[in-house]
Each structure stands twice: as C-alpha cells, then as structure tokens.
Amino acid sequence: MDRYNPQEIEKKWQKIWEKDQTFRAAEDSKDLPKDKKTPKVFLAEMFPYPSGAGLHVGHVRNFTIVDVLARFYKQQQMNVLRPFGYDTFGLPAENYAIKTGISPQSATKTNINNFRKQLKRLGFAIDWSREINTSDPEYYKWTQWCFLQLYKKGLAYRKESYQWWCPVDQTVLANEQVENGHCWRCGTEVEKKKMKQWFFKITDYADELLADIDALDWPDKIKTMQRNWIGRSEGAEISFEVADAGDAASKMIKVFTTRPDTVFGATFLVLAPEHPMVKDLVTDDTREKVDKYRTETLKKSEIERQENKEKTGVFTGSYAINPGTGEQIPIWISDYVLMGYGEGAIMAVPAHDERDFEFAKKFDLPIKKVIEKPESSKDDDECYNGEGKLVNSGHLNGTDTSAARELVVEWLEKQGIGSKKVTYKMRDWLISRQRYWGCPIPIAYDEDGNEYPIPEDQLPVIIPEVEDYKPDNSGRSALAKAKDWLTFEMEVEDKKTGKKVKKTLTRETDTLDGYACSSWYLWRYVSAHCKDAAWDKEAIKYWAPTDVYVGADHAVAHLLYIRFWCKFFADQGLLPFREPVKTLLYNGYINAPDGKKMSKSKGNVIDPLDVIDQGYGADTLRTYEMFIGPYDLDAAWDPKSVGGVYRFLNRCWTLCFDKKFEKHDNARIRNATIKKVTEDIHKHNFNTAISAMMEYVNELYKVGATEEDLIILAKLLKPFAPHLASEMLEKLGSDDVWPTWDEKHLVADTVEVVVQVNGKVRAKFEMNKSELSEENVKKRALEDKNVQNFTKNGIKKTIFVEKANLLNLVA
C-alpha cells in the first residue's frame, strides 16, 4: 500500500474544491437560501495586510481557527459564509514605492496573487468568489460613500489639531511611525505641528459603545481595554470666580472634578500650561516666570513630559474664590494638568488627592482635611482618597462623601456655578493621513477654502498614478503632485447666493486612515460585488452580523471603530443590528522556538510554506497549530512536536489504508470521542479535541478498528486535516456529515470505585453500576486490608459521592 503522501493528496483535493466551488455561499438576494430551517453562520478572520513576505505561522493559526469552525459547521449542514479579503492600503507599500518606484497598485497585485496561492495550498474553505481588496476602486468607492454618509450627518468634520511632524523629512508622521519620540526613518526628534485635520465624531457614540460592551461575547481582556479606552467618568463641572477680576471676560475658571464632595478642601487651582486663560491671570510680577514655564513645556516632547514625574509649576499671580469657604486660593499652572481632558483645569484638594498632595508639599501650599476616614480604614497615608464623613465643610459637615457628591452639585447648581458632568478619555477619531496610498477623502475646496463633498454619483475618486511617491514639504501627500487630478470643475451651489455655478475646485489630498477601510468590510462580504450599494439589504439581513470573528490584534482601534460604524449605520436604517460581531476570538501569537518574537532580523522566522514543503504537508501544519496549546495563549514553535502531529496523521492513514477492518466493538470510545470532539470545538478547545482523537487512534491501534470507527475518525478529523480526511472518506465511501453520539454507549456497566480515607486514595475496585450504593461500596471498602489499616480507630463519618464513584471515610 502507498504511504501517506500529503503532497499528492493535498494537491488532488485542492483541485477538486476549486473546480466544484465547494465553499461558495449564496451571493445576493435572489440566491439566498429559502430554507429558513438551516441556520446560517458567518465567520471571518481579521483580514491581513498582504505583505511581500507572504503568510507567516501567525496567519496560519488565525485562519485555521476560522477554517476549523467553517468546516465543522458545514459538516453540520449549516449555511456557512467564510469569505476572505485583503487590507491593502498602508505604509509598507508606499515606502516600497518611494524606494523602488514600483507603484503600490502593482506591488499590491503581486502580493495578493502570492497570498492567494499560499492560502489555497493550506486548503482553506474560502468562498473565493467574494474576495475583496480595500484598494480596489470597486471597494473604496463605497468607503468614500460611507465617509459621505458620516459627513452628511456632521460626524465627519475638520478642525485644527497637533500632528507629529519630522523637521528633517518635512513630513507628517502617523503615531505608529514615531518611535520613542523620534522619526522612524531618520531618527530626528519629532515635533508637534498644528494642522487642519479630519475627524470622525466617535464621541457621539461614547455612551452606547460603553453600555453595550457588557452584553458582548468577547474576551474580558478586550472588553476591559475598551472600557478603559472610552474612560467615562462622572463628576461635576465647577466654576471658580477669579478674585479682583472685575468684569473681565475670564472672570470664571471652569474645572472638572469627580469629587465635588471635597470642594471645601480645594486650597488652590491648577491650570494646564496651554490653558487660554493663563495670559489674563498673570501679573507683571509673574509674567516672565509663567511665560518661561509655558514655552518650556510646549517645547518638551511628550516623552520628556512623561519621564519627569516630579511635579513642576509656577504661580500665576492671581487668586480664585473657593465657592464653599469663600477663601481666596492661589491659581497655579503645571504640566500635570492636561489641556485635552476635562476643562484643562482642576481644583486641587491636596488632603485627598495624591497628585495634588505631592504638588502642595513641593510648593508649600496649604493642605486642608475635609474627610474623616472611618475608623475601620487601615489607610494610614497622609493623603486619604477614600470615603468617609465630611468635616470642615460648612453646612455639609457630617455628611457621607457619597451623598455629599450629589448635595454639593445641587447646592452649586442653585448658585449657577456648578453642574453634573460626564467626561471621556476617548477623543474623536483623527482620520486624515498625509499619505498617497490610502482612500482619497471625497471632498474638494474652492479658493475660499469652502468644503464641497463629491456627489455620490461621481464616486469613486480614483487614486491617480504619480511619478514620485514622496510627500511634499507642505505636509501634503504625493497626491498633490498629480496636477491633472488635483483641480477640476464641478457644478456646485454657491455658498452665498445659493445658485448653481461651475467652479474650479481643488481636491483634498489627505487620504483616510486605513482603519476607515476596515470599518465596514465585514458587510461588504455579504454581497462582495454589489454594484449599486455598499451592501445588499437582503443579503445583510440574512448573513450579518458576523457570528465569529477571529484575530490577534486591534483590541481597541479596529474593534471599536467597527462597533461605532455599525451603530451609526444602524441609526441611518442601513443595518438591522447594532453590534457587528457576536463572538470574538482573540488568538495568541506564535513565537520562535526560543520563546522570543519571530523577526527577520533575528533570523528565527518559521515559514509555514517551508513546513509544508519539507514533506509534512498542510494538514500537519494546520493540525499542529491547533494542537500547540489553547488558541488564546501565546505559544512557542516546537519543530519536534510538528513531527508528533505528523506521526498521528500517519497513524490515521495507516489505520485506514494499511490495516484490515476488525469486528471489535468500540462503540464506547467511539461515542465518547464524538462527544468530546464536538463539545471541544464548540468551546474552541481545539487542542483537547485533537488529544481526544489521538487517544481514540491509540485505542484503535490496540484493539483494531471497524469500518465505522474509521468513518467517524475521518469525519472528526476533517476540520483540522481536510485533505487526509477527504481521502479517507473517499476510500470508505462515506459522506462527511458530522456524526452524533448516543449517550447510552457512554454508560458503562461497571465503574471503578475510589475509596478514600481522610481524602487520600486507599483502594480502588470495579463494581457493577447497578450495585452502586453507599452501603454496598462501604461494605466492599471495609473488606480491603489497606482501608482496614487506616480506619483502625473507627469511622467518624462517611461521604459518598455518586457522580464521582467515590467514597470518603473520615477516620
């Protein structure tokens, strides 16, 4: 008989699947399954950036998880949608173009072709008819359309904002291009430069994005990260009057606090150095020092500002009035107060806030206790930030801090100087990139700088090819160099007269953040080639939302953005659901055999295609990566263990092709294995599902396998090792319908009873299940010499646990 030859059978089955379009799902409304009884399942991985290096083992792990589920559900006769796509915009292609002059368009095409070929060699059950690519005009036409929908509702807008700027390369840098405060290309320290930027108003959805996290079937880790990212805090906004300010515009300073209950303990105010009111608060005496401090802080890089944990600051020369005590308190500026959060100003309560305490100590400012900590409190720090009863707080003395938080706000509200306020750490999503290789923002400007959206019927705004891909020194992308593209004539409504006029407009040269392109691709999949809409209404109703989404990255960014877009489009009546992903699986990384991250520079990269070509084949690779450990944990590659999995598949082969069928009755282990594998796949315990199959095969080797045993084995194996399993099923003349188990086979006639004395195992014996009772077991147990030995001084208590077949005697 032939030996197990993965090369041969894998090629054979890949050809068959391609020819038969085995994994094709119903495309549009006409095509959708009428049969409502067959449930649908929509599975996807986070689509990859197709780099020139091709697939790596991390991709294989990610995609195999999806594939196992897709094949498993398909074998269970469900309607499975398992598409694939490429996230192709981005810096690597652009940098490659700058270096080589090869256009990103063409490099991307080459890379996709390579990726597709490799994916096919892994035997993934992909519906290739709906392959998508974000840099395809057919696709980004609809990304631009999405942008316009947000624009129409005021959720895409422009405002001035600081951007990273490299003074040597004369270009704007994305956050990820800034490494420890330095430009990733030339190593120059980067600066912040104020520029007009596009934003999406994700903050409008902050509350819903937060509230809906609870109900998600997502890993807690991600849920917590998203909650922290949104960073909602409830508190109050309080206005402090500036003393002796007269009728000046800056008479009141607004602060945000989560502890309004401590307002009587506010002994000074601190403003962020950038705070616009600082200039009105300085006096002739302090001006020089304040100006110096402000320039120094602004000059400091973010890194320096973070490094220097010691508090710094200067007194402005002005005072504010504490609304509780009526006392005058000094106003300071310090870089520990951030302009971007709350009001950019705080009331400092040094007795009950550690940062304020530190600041007060350093500059010798008064510290006034307003909370009496409860006697039970073990906290013996000088600064107490817990709960307690108020003291030194006028009419609120004796009130609990929790109640006081409400009362203080009510009291301030009556005086018109305070109100409840909620703030978020999350900011609006900055989406403009001064990059060539991205989706053009469909906006143009007239000579006065007025914005005009490109009408939907004129989409897509195509990316023009250029000669030189370098950004120019104005901070604009290389798109600005495409002169023919840059200016054009369009009929628009004149902003003043309201009449239709033809105007010469200049296009926006910023492109969209790549995350915008990936914020809606899951919906494109349901009708990948739909010509007249981003997604087909009927198809989306049938397939979406995504049932299982698998990835290893983008815990907050991408996974928050798709939730935001989903809620937005649901509000426009374009999506019939408010959360895009039901179950999220977040898989771990695969590290090099030494446990370190794989990297080209370290030379420790394992190429999955090499593993296949070494002779192991795709089935071994897939099965190994599922066996390597729990899917959500990082794992180190172990070349020896790959061999172990290959041996296992080889044993499956031998059992099927090289041995005679036996008549042995293996119903028990067969049914137990079906149950274990089925339940484990449902729970995503892929590693233990494979263990169970190994045990099954070991047993069949010992006692001999019947034809039925082998059919079951092949069916269970198919999601993991589809080529081998298909070959086995072909020989056995069986379909691949997922098997069910019969509980009656799992109940044995006899069971092993365990007898413990004081919790330690002292005897084991077989017993007929029908005779299993406390008395019978105890009687048998006491016949045992060992048990007698340990119970010489009598038995105080007997515990019988039927479900564990266990008797514990307390002696």
Next chain:
RNA sequence: GGCCGAGUGGCGGAAUUGGUAUACGCGUUCGACUUAAAAUCGAAUGGAGUAAUCCAUACGGGUUCAAGUCCCGUCUCGGCUACCA
C-alpha cells in the same frame, strides 16, 4: 504606580469547575524489526524509597470529609495603561 491575566513533570500542556493531579504530545530510556541506520511497532517515564508508604500543582496561612480549583497574605512572570483630576 494602577487595572487585568497567569504560575502544574525535563518541555508544550490536561483535569468533568471542589471529588482518583500529571490526559495528549514532545523528549528520554529499554525492547522488537533491520547487516546497520532511519522509519515503524511495543513498553516505561513527577520525586524519594527494596517495600509498605511518604512528598509534590510558585510560597505561607485558612475554609472543607475532600483544594491545582474557594478565601486571606507574599513572591515571580506576562499584558494593557500611564499624572485622565
């Protein structure tokens, strides 16, 4: 500093959620086959001890008839976050 997760053989990891700790795989050792090696097949494999038995799930306590699992404290590692008022 804060929040979260983890710590089980030589290694990757199992353990029905409080009920026989160490499944499965790797490695190692022995044996079979072979002129030999590889491959394959079979057996053994937490530690100590001749043995009965004892000791082992990071460490120290506790709850319980019974703890890897629950509670309290300590240590170590990993992730995220970083003056967010």
